Structures are given as C-alpha cells and as structure tokens.
Amino acid sequence: MNDTWTYHPHPDEHGARVRLxxxxxxxxxxxxxxxRAGVTFVPGxxxxxxLHGVPFAPCTAADVETACRRVAxxxxxAEAVAEPPFVLPPGKRAAAGAVVREPDGRVWLVAxxxxxxxxxxxxxxxxxxxxxxxxxxxxxEVWEESGLLVEPTAWLGDFSRTQxxxxxxxxxxxxxxxxxxxxxxxxxxLVTPADAVRLLNRATDHAVLEALMALVAQEGxxx
Numbered sequence: 001m002n003d004t005w006t007y008h009p010h011p012d013e014h015g016a017r018v019r020l021x022x023x024x025x026x027x028x029x030x031x032x033x034x035x036r037a038g039v040t041f042v043p044g045x046x047x048x049x050x051l052h053g054v055p056f057a058p059c060t061a062a063d064v065e066t067a068c069r070r071v072a073x074x075x076x077x078a079e080a081v082a083e084p085p086f087v088l089p090p091g092k093r094a095a096a097g098a099v100v101r102e103p104d105g106r107v108w109l110v111a112x113x114x115x116x117x118x119x120x121x122x123x124x125x126x127x128x129x130x131x132x133x134x135x136x137x138x139x140x141e142v143w144e145e146s147g148l149l150v151e152p153t154a155w156l157g158d159f160s161r162t163q164x165x166x167x168x169x170x171x172x173x174x175x176x177x178x179x180x181x182x183x184x185x186x187x188x189x190l191v192t193p194a195d196a197v198r199l200l201n202r203a204t205d206h207a208v209l210e211a212l213m214a215l216v217a218q219e220g221x222x223x
Contacts, residue, residue: 005019006019006020006023007019007020008020008043008113008183008186009043009044010043010182010183011183012183018113018183020113020114020186021114022114023042023186024040024042024111024186024187025040025042026040026041026042026045026187027039027040028040029041029045029046029047029048032047032048032051032190033048033051035104035105035106035192036192038189038190038191038192038195039189039190039191040187040188040189041178041179041181041187041188041189041190042179042186042187043179043180043181043186044179045178045179046179047178047179051102052102052103052104054173054174054175055175056176056177056178057175057176057177058147058176058177058180059143059149059175059176059177059180063149063175064139064140064143064149067139067149067150067151067174068133068135068136068139068140070151071133071135071136071139071151071152072133072135072136075133080135081135081152081153081154081155081169082154082155083134083155083167083169084155086134086158086167088165089160089165092160092163092164092165093127093128093163093164093165094127094128094134094164094165094167095125095126095127095128095137095161095164095165095166095167096125096126096128096134096135096137096138096141096166096167096168096169097123097124097125097126097138097141097142097166097167097168097169098123098124098125098138098139098141098142098150098152098168098169098170098171099123099156099168099169099170099171099208099209099212100124100142100146100148100150100171100172100173101170101171101172101212102173102190105192105193105216106190106191106192106193107123107190107191107192107193107196107209107212108124108146108148108173108178108188108189108190109121109122109123109188109189109190109191109196109199109200110122110123110124110145110146110181110184110185110187110188110189111185111186111187111188111189112184112185112186113183113184113185113186114186116184118201118202119201119202119205120199120200120201121189121196121199121200121201121205122200122202122205123168123205123208124141124142124144124145124146124185125138125141125145125166125168126140126141126144126145127164134167135152135169138150138152138167138168138169138171139151139152139171142171143176143182144182144184145181145182145184145185146176146178146181146185146188147176147177147178147179147180147181147182147188148173148175148176148177148178148188149173149174149175149176150171150172150173150174150176151171151172151174152169152170152171153169153170153171153172154169154170154215155167155169155170156168156169156170156208156211156212156215157207157208157211159204159207159208160204161204168208168211170212170215178190193209193212193213196209197209
C-alpha cells in the first residue's frame with residue numbers, strides 16, 4: 001500500500017477505507033462571511049464558529065433523527081411544508097434531496113468522492129429507504145453528504161434523473177459542520193448561484209437551480 005495516498009477520514013458503509021484519487025483543496029475559508037465569496041471545505045477544515053447566527057458545530061445521528069421526527073410531527077398537525085403528492089414514474093426509484101440556501105443567497109453544493117456518478121458537484125440527495133418519508137430522507141442525505149443539519153422550508157420540485165425520480169426541497173441550515181461531510185463527499189462548497197451555474201456539470205442539477213431561482217423571484221414579487 002502506498003502511504004502517500006489520501007483517504008477519506010470516514011469509512012464507507014461497509015467499513016472500508018475510501019481512497020481519494022484527486023483530493024480536493026480547501027479554499028477561501030477566511031471569506032466565509034462575504035456573500036460574494038465562494039468557499040470550499042474539505043474533511044477536517046476549520047472555520048469561523050458562526051455564520052448568519054447559526055453555529056458551525058458537529059451534529060450526531062441522534063440530532064438528525066430528532067430533526068426527522070420534528071418534520072413528521074409537523075405533518076400530523078398540518079404544519080408541514082406544503083407539497084403535492086409524490087407520483088413515482090414506472091421504472092424509477094424514489095429519492096429526495098435539498099437545496100440548502102443561506103440568507104445571503106449562497107447555496108451549498110457537494111463534490112462526490114472521486115467524481116462518483118460523473119458529478120463534479122451536485123446538490124445533496126439520495127434514495128428513499130423503505131418506510132422513510134421524503135422530507136426525512138432529504139434531511140438525512142444532506143447531513144451524510146455535507147455534514148449540515150437542515151430544515152426543509154419549501155417544496156422545490158420533482159425531477160427525473162437517470163435512475164431516480166427525486167423530490168427536492170428548499171432548506172435552511174440549522175446546525176452541523178461542513179468539515180464533517182461523510183465519505184460520499186470529498187468537498188463541500190458554499191457558492192453564489194452564479195458560481196453554481198459554472199460548477200454544476202449535469203443538466204438535471206441546472207434544472208434544480210433554475211427552479212430555485214424561479215422560487216426566489218416569486219418570493220421577491222410577494223415581499
């Protein structure tokens with residue numbers, strides 16, 4: 001084994017080490033509070049403690065389960081995010097994810113380890129496990145891939161991908177730390193929407209970004 005190889009600090013779901021063939025480099029952490037700046041975190045990056053009043057602090061699986069139970073409880077009292085029925089097309093697997101947006105308009109992207117699936121960057125998402133709700137899936141997938149704990153705030157849209165039909169939510173960050181990204185990601189980016197256009201390399205993700213910008217524009221006209 002070559003001792004100069006770089007491995008992700010977190011093992012995969014089988015407990016195996018994940019070698020990063022072309023490790024990402026952290027960038028511009030000092031510019032975290034600048035709404036025009038792009039920032040890149042890698043596993044173990046250290047940064048300012050707070051952004052927009054929300055601390056950067058590691059969260060646990062128990063914190064994620066609490067957040068999932070919270071959205072389930074909201075649904076029982078009609079306080080959940082308004083969303084249409086989810087109609088799964090034949091031959092597709094159900095999935096869910098979220099666009100996590102900061103108050104300054106920047107969004108969080110993940111860089112899949114070793115460009116898995118052909119993605120340079122993408123929005124965090126994943127397949128729905130049996131018995132898990134869509135919003136809970138989005139919360140868990142965001143945490144696993146970005147280290148961030150989030151709360152869905154709006155339905156963004158349903159998007160057909162190669163193997164899945166994915167419901168995306170708009171979400172706000174309520175905790176977590178991007179340096180704690182799981183093994184599926186080798187970097188987490190905080191970028192402006194304009195930079196996201198450049199970084200996202202798949203048409204399906206550009207469609208998600210366009211839906212975000214349409215929702216933001218609609219909210220602006222209603223303000």
